[in-house]
Amino acid sequence: MDTLSARWAKLETHTTVVGPDDDRPRPAVLLFHGCGGLRDHLPKYAAAAKAAGWRAFTVDSYGSRGYSRAFALATVCTGLLLRGDERAxxxxxxIHGVSARPDVDASRIALAGWSHGGWGIMEAMSADRRPKSLGLADPGEVSLDGIKAAYLAYPYIGFAALNRMRPWRHCPKTLAVIARGDHLTSVRNAEKVHEMVRNCGAEVETWIAEGTHSFDEPTSAPPMRYHPELTDEAIRRFRALLEDAATAPPVVA
Incomplete structure (x- = not known):
């Protein structure tokens, strides 16, 4: 079983860092892909974070495990492997690894997750983090005090997300994106889950986007459909959340 440091050592070589070209401690947002793996939309969000003066860390959970996209679609997307608690x-x-970097302000970190990645974030925020839980020997050894915001893009909250109604133990400012045409959850279920999060004391904004699950991913695999205008709005809201959570040092051109 991995320690926090050992897991980060595996993930770090499969993490893409985007941000202003300086070594100043800056707020950081950590991006976690959906069950389809890294796709073309995540760099757009990373670029928006950079433009706001933040550092963005896009984590490839599959590369660190040697999963191909085909393998992940057949196993992770079907719930056979790497469920949300392990992704947590x-x-x-x-969080542990990035917080130790000298170019990151560990007191101002945001988490962003798409579908399966959002599921993982919700598990991380709600778990009691006993030793040997969440696939880690020492999950309680990392502080969540620096987590100021969470961006949840159509997070997976279907039947396999057994803990979706478990109250969060850490309650950052949250923007939850609900897709009106999401085939994996109803709007009513999503609103119920996000209201539970709100009850823990978090400021939770919900936005119902008039699109499908993965509407911001520039491919179409029915019933999912790419919607460029909604994508632009999602990225705008993502950047606004970061700017509300922390003011970054100015970017020198």
Whole structure:
């Protein structure tokens, strides 16, 4: 079983860092892909974070495990492997690793997750983090005090997300994106889950986007369909959340 440091050592070589070209401690956002793996939309969000003066860390949970996209689609997307509680270990290990960087302000970190990645974030925020839980020997050894915001893009909250109604133990400012045409959840279920999060004391904004699950991914695999205008709005809201959570040092051109 991995420690936080050992898991981060695996993830770090599969993490893409984007940000202003300086070594100043800056707020950081950690990006976690959906069950389809890294796709072309995540760099757009990373670029928006950079433009806001933040550092963005896009984590490839599959590369660190040697999963191909085909393998992940057949196993992770079907719930056979790497469920949300285990993915939460990646979230905690990334917080642990990124917080130690001298170019990151560990007191101002945001988490962003798409579908399966959002599921992992919700598990990380709600788990009691006992030793040997979430696939880690020491999950409680990382502080969540620096987590100021969470961006949840159509997070997976279907029947396999057994802990979706478990109250969060850490309650950052949250933007939850609900897709009106999401085939994996109803709007009513999503609103119920996000209201539970709101009850823990978090400021939770919900946005119902008039699109399908993965509407911001520039491919179409029915019933999912790419919607460029909604994508632009999602990225705008993502950047606004970061700017509300922390003011970054100015970017020198």
């Amino acid at each position: 270990g990646d979230i905690l290990a990334t």
